[in-house]
Amino acid sequence: MAINFEQVNFSYGQGKLAQPVLKDISASMPSGEITAIVGQTGSGKSTLVQHINGLLKPDSGRVVINDFVLTSQTKEKDLVKLRAQVGMVFQFPENQLFAETVLADVAYGPVNFGMGKEAAQAAAKKALQTVGIPEDIWDKSPFALSGGQMRRVAIAGVLATDPEIVVMDEPVAGLDPKGQADLLNLIENLKGQGKTIVLITHQMEQVAALADWVVVLHHGEVAAAENPLALFNRPLDWYQEVGIDLPRPAQFAEDLHQGGWPLGQRPLTVKALASQINQEVWGDE
Ligand SMILES: Nc1ncnc2c1ncn2[C@@H]1O[C@H](COP(=O)(O)OP(=O)(O)O)[C@@H](O)[C@H]1O
Numbered sequence: 001m002a003i004n005f006e007q008v009n010f011s012y013g014q015g016k017l018a019q020p021v022l023k024d025i026s027a028s029m030p031s032g033e034i035t036a037i038v039g040q041t042g043s044g045k046s047t048l049v050q051h052i053n054g055l056l057k058p059d060s061g062r063v064v065i066n067d068f069v070l071t072s073q074t075k076e077k078d079l080v081k082l083r084a085q086v087g088m089v090f091q092f093p094e095n096q097l098f099a100e101t102v103l104a105d106v107a108y109g110p111v112n113f114g115m116g117k118e119a120a121q122a123a124a125k126k127a128l129q130t131v132g133i134p135e136d137i138w139d140k141s142p143f144a145l146s147g148g149q150m151r152r153v154a155i156a157g158v159l160a161t162d163p164e165i166v167v168m169d170e171p172v173a174g175l176d177p178k179g180q181a182d183l184l185n186l187i188e189n190l191k192g193q194g195k196t197i198v199l200i201t202h203q204m205e206q207v208a209a210l211a212d213w214v215v216v217l218h219h220g221e222v223a224a225a226e227n228p229l230a231l232f233n234r235p236l237d238w239y240q241e242v243g244i245d246l247p248r249p250a251q252f253a254e255d256l257h258q259g260g261w262p263l264g265q266r267p268l269t270v271k272a273l274a275s276q277i278n279q280e281v282w283g284d285e
């Protein structure tokens with residue numbers, strides 16, 4: 001089971017005004033793993049992930065999400081089955097908080113999915129625990145929280161329906177370093193629970209540290225689909241072309257390499273860089 005895009009084309013607008021945004025996209029996002037979607041602003045990342053819960057449908061080609069097949073012909077009423085499996089965290093999800101209390105806000109999703117009030121509250125409490133929101137603020141207004149907490153409450157609202165696939169569009173954007181670190185931990189925990197994660201991000205350090213698989217979009221096409229180690233060991237001019245950076249440890253290793261240090265492949269993390277320097281430069285065991 002996984003998510004498979006098969007020759008997907010998509011344009012906004014119709015006829016002469018049609019602007020092709022996804023061009024013959026074929027890519028997989030493996031089950032139970034973290035797939036990062038990267039690429040320049042406007043490359044089609046948000047458009048791509050909105051196909052995973054059927055918010056957008058392909059003009060041609062298909063998207064297979066576990067046992068669900070999404071095509072241009074898929075009926076709105078059939079999307080209910082898909083949406084029960086896919087939780088979508090949009091950019092700045094805290095802008096959609098609305099209820100009087102944190103708990104009521106998070107319970108809204110499960111109620112909407114047809115759960116009774118008590119079951120919905122239990123699901124909401126479990127989701128709040130998962131995202132690390134302490135019990136003493138469950139009865140507070142969501143608007144009284146810090147930015148990082150509001151973000152996590154909004155994410156709890158998506159997790160409360162226990163989706164098997166969680167899609168997040170730039171989930172750490174705008175958070176302070178602590179808020180970012182908490183959220184990255186949460187994403188790893190969700191993977192630990194067996195969920196399939198699709199994550200749009202601009203930060204290559206996150207891709208290097210978290211992702212099992214990476215899909216790079218460039219002008220609406222797949223420029224690469226591979227693991228982070230392969231991705232960050234391409235020829236340097238490739239990154240210029242698609243407009244992404246190397247993660248800092250890889251860039252640092254590259255600079256050392258260009259300065260004449262005998263370093264082999266570019267590492268993904270500071271720890272890997274340190275051990276490479278020990279082994280390859282100093283020859284330590
Ligand atoms: N609702 C929309 N209507 C028309 N064009 C859109 C819409 N949303 C995005 N686009 C256009 O589609 C292209 C890809 O956008 P998007 O998927 O948001 O890219 P990314 O998330 O990589 O920044 C851009 O040229 C953008 O202007």
Ligand SMILES: [Mg+2]
Pocket residue numbers: 045046047169
């Ligand atoms: Mg976007």
